[in-house]
Amino acid sequence: TSDSATYLTLTFTRRATATDLAYTVEASSDLVNWSTVTTFTPGTPAQVTAQDSVALGTEGVTRRFLRVRVTAP
Numbered sequence: 511t512s513d514s515a516t517y518l519t520l521t522f523t524r525r526a527t528a529t530d531l532a533y534t535v536e537a538s539s540d541l542v543n544w545s546t547v548t549t550f551t552p553g554t555p556a557q558v559t560a561q562d563s564v565a566l567g568t569e570g571v572t573r574r575f576l577r578v579r580v581t582a583p
């Protein structure tokens with residue numbers, strides 16, 4: 511909960527030694543269409559927590575899903 515609103519969060523661990531990886535946190539309301547919330551590069555701290563950009567209960571939002579997509583260039 512932040513600013514009287516409820517947001518989903520996702521916590522994951524980055525590999526600090528894998529300098530060629532990008533970690534993209536994505537959000538969806540239907541598990542079909544995904545949008546980028548934020549992107550992390552390798553580094554410290556290894557464990558990071560990302561917060562969704564859309565609060566639950568606002569603008570008719572009743573459900574949200576978060577995932578992390580790991581890519582290498």
